[in-house]
Each structure stands twice: as C-alpha cells, then as structure tokens.
Amino acid sequence: MxxxxxxxxxxxxxxxxxxxxxxxxxxxxxxxxxxxxxxxxxxxxxxxxxxxxxxxxxxxxxxxxxxxxxxxxxxxxxxxxxxxxxxxxxxxxxxxxxxxxxxxxxxxxxxxxxxxxxxxxxxxxxxxxxxxxxxxxxxxxxxxxxxxxxxxxLTGPSLSQRGYRQHTHAAPLREHLAAGLMLYVDFKSYDIIVDPMCGSGTLLIEAARALSKPMTHEKRNFLFENLKTFKADDYKKAKLDLKTNFKTKNLKLVGYDQHPEAIKASLENAKAAGVDHLIEFKQQSLKDLKNVFKSTGAIITNPPYGERLSEKQELESLYSDFGAKLKQEFGGWDLWLLSGEGEALRALKFKTSQKIPVWNGNIECRFLKYQIRSFK
Ligand SMILES: C[S@@+](CC[C@H](N)C(=O)[O-])C[C@H]1O[C@@H](n2cnc3c(N)ncnc32)[C@H](O)[C@@H]1O
The missing domain is CATH 3.30.2130.30 (VC0802-like)
Structure with missing residues (x-):
C-alpha cells in the first residue's frame, strides 16, 4: 500500500x-x-x-x-x-x-x-x-x-485530455468536468438524455464513453511507466481487470445545436472517441425543439455565456424562450443546467431542486436541477 x-x-x-x-x-x-x-x-x-x-x-x-x-x-x-x-x-x-x-x-x-x-x-x-x-x-x-x-x-499531460477532441466550437467543457457533471446527475438512471445546446458534444460523448468503454484512456503513456519501479506485468493485468469487470449499458443520447460547425465538431469528436454509433447529433435551433421521445428522461445542457451587456440581454431572452419551450414540450422531465448566469437564470422561471457549485476554469458556476412542470 x-x-x-x-x-x-x-x-x-x-x-x-x-x-x-x-x-x-x-x-x-x-x-x-x-x-x-x-x-x-x-x-x-x-x-x-x-x-x-x-x-x-x-x-x-x-x-x-x-x-x-x-x-x-x-x-x-x-x-x-x-x-x-x-x-x-x-x-x-x-x-x-x-x-x-x-x-x-x-x-x-x-x-x-x-x-x-x-x-x-x-x-x-x-x-x-x-x-x-x-x-x-x-x-x-x-x-x-x-x-x-x-x-x-505519475500522470504527465492532464487526464482531462482524452485524445478524442479533434475540433471544438464555442467554449467547450473540459472532459473531466463534463464527466463529473454526468456523475452528479446519476445519468445511468435515465433512459434518455438530450443536450439541446451541445456545442462540441462533450457532455454526451463523456456519457457514451462511460457507458461503453472500460478505460477512460486507451492509447496514451503515463509518467509512471518511466519510473525504475514500474512493473509492466502489473500494468497489463490492471488493464485486463478493468476490461473483465466492465458492464456496458444502453441509453438514448441526443444532441442538437443551432450551429452547423458545432454539429460537425460533435460528429467528428464522437467518431474519434469511438462512440458515434451511440449518439444522435442534429442541427436544430431551440425554437424547433420538440419532444419526439417515447419515454421520459433528462435535458442536460450548458447554455452560452455572455460577457457584454448586449449578450446578457440576449441570454435572458434565450433562457426565457428555453423555459417556455421546456414547459410546453418536456413536462415530467428533469432539467440539469450548468450556468454562471444568475440574471438569465431568473428568466427561466423554474424552481431549483438542487444546486451544485462547480468551477468551469476560473468561472464559478452552478449546476442546477429543476423538475419541469408542464403548462399544456
Ligand atoms: C457553451 S456552448 C456548449 C458547450 C458544450 N457543452 C461543449 O462542451 O462543447 C453553448 C452552445 O449553445 C449553442 N446555442 C446557442 N443558442 C442556441 C439556440 N438558440 N439553439 C441551439 N443552440 C444554441 C451554441 O451554438 C453553443 O454551441
């Protein structure tokens, strides 16, 4: 020990x-x-x-x-x-x-x-x-x-770098943060997860990898391999143990983004991560978001950030439209939102049921859970 x-x-x-x-x-x-x-x-x-x-x-x-x-x-x-x-x-x-x-x-x-x-x-x-x-x-x-x-x-380059990120679009989450958010959510307890502002697809790709891959890192070297005390046979056995004890699980994962470049990046990243067959990505704006799903699940997303005042005002209207859309289409679902935007969050007009403080780089954010109530 x-x-x-x-x-x-x-x-x-x-x-x-x-x-x-x-x-x-x-x-x-x-x-x-x-x-x-x-x-x-x-x-x-x-x-x-x-x-x-x-x-x-x-x-x-x-x-x-x-x-x-x-x-x-x-x-x-x-x-x-x-x-x-x-x-x-x-x-x-x-x-x-x-x-x-x-x-x-x-x-x-x-x-x-x-x-x-x-x-x-x-x-x-x-x-x-x-x-x-x-x-x-x-x-x-x-x-x-x-x-x-x-x-x-013992590690070398950060474990957050999984090696699948070929392209990015608009402020992608670091991979270990996306994976952590999925763990907070207990994402395996849902049948379906939708990210309607998926950007480069990191949340869904991390979920798909956690469901289908025993190893977070497959093709890289670690600094511990250079130590004089390193035991190659133990390392081989550790890899085998992980593979033997791993159980895969199926879950429907769907990502949308209004930006074609975001969907292109998501598709390429998912392919490089070996999980493109597990996620559906489609270019679609929030205004066209529809509940076309047969079962109830969770919306998990990380909306854009705004720094300038004009962006802040745009965000408030985005959050307000998003809230209305969810109430109309997704009653009974859970919403998990990563946001650092206090003002905009109020425009959502939802009551929080859980608040988790997390840091996205230097930005202090909240990961918030809401139960979506229908107003149809
Ligand atoms: C902060 S990024 C998401 C980053 C993502 N979580 C990742 O790790 O790559 C926010 C995304 O929301 C998308 N977006 C903004 N407004 C939208 C709208 N009205 N409909 C759909 N997507 C929108 C942007 O194109 C951007 O990709």
Whole structure:
C-alpha cells in the first residue's frame, strides 16, 4: 500500500471521492481540489485508466521545512532520486511557491535542479538532462513560506485530455468536468438524455464513453511507466481487470445545436472517441425543439455565456424562450443546467431542486436541477 493524491477542479472533489471509494481504495480523504487515497501501485495504474474526474495523480515523497536556499539544496540532496529514474532520462521541476516563500520560484527550482544533478554526478559521474516540454520524470514541488511538499507526477499531460477532441466550437467543457457533471446527475438512471445546446458534444460523448468503454484512456503513456519501479506485468493485468469487470449499458443520447460547425465538431469528436454509433447529433435551433421521445428522461445542457451587456440581454431572452419551450414540450422531465448566469437564470422561471457549485476554469458556476412542470 502507498499513499497517492488525485487532483481535480474545485467543485468536483465529491465525484472524485466516490469514484475512488467505488474502486475500494483505503483512507480516501477530500481536500479543496484533490483527494488523497491509499492503494497498491498496480491499483494506482488502474486508477489512471478508470478515473473520469481526476486531472492528475501524484505520489508524495517528502514534506520538510527549509529556511534558506542552502538548506533546501542539502535536504533535496538527501532524498535518493536515483531510485526513481536514471541518468539517461530527462527530468523537470514543476514548482509553485507562495509570495512569502524563502526565494523566488525560478531560483528555488534552480536550486532543486542543481541538488538532483549533483547527486547523480557524484554517484554515477553522469547527469540527467532537463526537459521542460516532455520529461521522463517530473517532480512537483509546492512551497508555502518555508514548507516544502514534494511529490512525483505519475500522470504527465492532464487526464482531462482524452485524445478524442479533434475540433471544438464555442467554449467547450473540459472532459473531466463534463464527466463529473454526468456523475452528479446519476445519468445511468435515465433512459434518455438530450443536450439541446451541445456545442462540441462533450457532455454526451463523456456519457457514451462511460457507458461503453472500460478505460477512460486507451492509447496514451503515463509518467509512471518511466519510473525504475514500474512493473509492466502489473500494468497489463490492471488493464485486463478493468476490461473483465466492465458492464456496458444502453441509453438514448441526443444532441442538437443551432450551429452547423458545432454539429460537425460533435460528429467528428464522437467518431474519434469511438462512440458515434451511440449518439444522435442534429442541427436544430431551440425554437424547433420538440419532444419526439417515447419515454421520459433528462435535458442536460450548458447554455452560452455572455460577457457584454448586449449578450446578457440576449441570454435572458434565450433562457426565457428555453423555459417556455421546456414547459410546453418536456413536462415530467428533469432539467440539469450548468450556468454562471444568475440574471438569465431568473428568466427561466423554474424552481431549483438542487444546486451544485462547480468551477468551469476560473468561472464559478452552478449546476442546477429543476423538475419541469408542464403548462399544456
Ligand atoms: C457553451 S456552448 C456548449 C458547450 C458544450 N457543452 C461543449 O462542451 O462543447 C453553448 C452552445 O449553445 C449553442 N446555442 C446557442 N443558442 C442556441 C439556440 N438558440 N439553439 C441551439 N443552440 C444554441 C451554441 O451554438 C453553443 O454551441
């Protein structure tokens, strides 16, 4: 058993916590934008492929206090990095430091790099190179005043990047956020899901992938594969375990958008994600939205945002027309809406039954649930 930390966006830690509990990991504990947990290394390999709401997983190696750069250099040199990677591999220090820390971030990162390089040189008469773009080994350093937290990045490029997004249209959601929203909704409990403003299709594609694919990531490499301690056979077995225990489920998924470019992007992304056969995409404006479905389900959507006043006014009328349309056509359905638009939301004229705060990048939003009452 070892201790790991999985990172996510603010507002998604509840989802990440339940995902980790479902994998039966131990000591699962929530923090502001991360969740710590304990499991074996092979289970951590599996977590990389199974988790939908994590952006990164790290292995904490040391916490210490240093009062000046010289002390920092000596404390870093005492940690044996040669057991994690070798002199032929490249590395990178990813440091974030608070304003009151013992030195400027650039200088602190330089000091840590020197201590690691000197350690290798003294032991092997050889030094590893620094590669800031695509390193084999990445050390994450968080410095708050004089407190240093060191961990090894096991992931590399964010887990949010699933690799299927070929094209985007108008402010697409990051993939782990879309997946998290679907988990909040308990989307598998519905028979049908409609996104009438689907943009690049991310919400529906994440739902379709969760229903049909055992692995969130199939064709990529992770940084843990470069560690000296990596066990390829355990990794192979973890992949097999995931595939064997996976159960597929069917659900009707439908996406509309008024913009032809959005539908083109959705179709191409769904194809690249291997789920185009599971989603129907069609170009259609909200004004033509009709309930042509035989059963009751959920509308899950993320309407446009507005920054300028004229856009805000347009949004209010969009929300107002949307509300009227839903009451006319979709009585008995649930509506789930991701929005950062307080004023426009009032124009919807619906009563919220659940409110979840989430962050879409830097924008604080609400994910809101409504029960649509018919006025026919
Ligand atoms: C914020 S984007 C949705 C992004 C999407 N969730 C994603 O992850 O790609 C909002 C979308 O609403 C669409 N839209 C705006 N007004 C619409 C209308 N009246 N009817 C249909 N779609 C509309 C826009 O074309 C845009 O693609």
């Amino acid at each position: 070892a201790k790991f930390i999985a990172f996510t966006s603010k507002g998604l830690t509840d989802c990440l916590e339940s995902e980790l509990r479902e994998l039966n990991f131990k000591n699962v504990k929530k923090h502001v934008s991360s969740v710590s947990f304990e499991c074996s290394w092979s289970q951590c390999y599996l977590a990389h492929m199974a988790l939908k709401t994590a952006t990164r997983i790290a292995f904490p190696i040391r916490d210490f206090k240093a009062y000046n750069p010289e002390e920092l250099y000596h404390l870093i040199k005492k940690i044996d990095f040669t057991k994690y990677f070798n002199a032929e591999q490249s590395f990178k220090i990813d440091l974030s430091a608070s304003q009151d820390s013992i030195g400027e971030s650039h200088f602190l990162a330089f000091t840590i790099k020197d201590a690691i390089v000197d350690q290798f040189r003294e032991k092997f008469n050889k030094r590893p190179d620094v590669d800031t773009k695509s390193p084999d080994f990445k050390l994450l350093v968080r410095c708050q005043k004089n407190i240093f937290n060191l961990s090894i990045d």
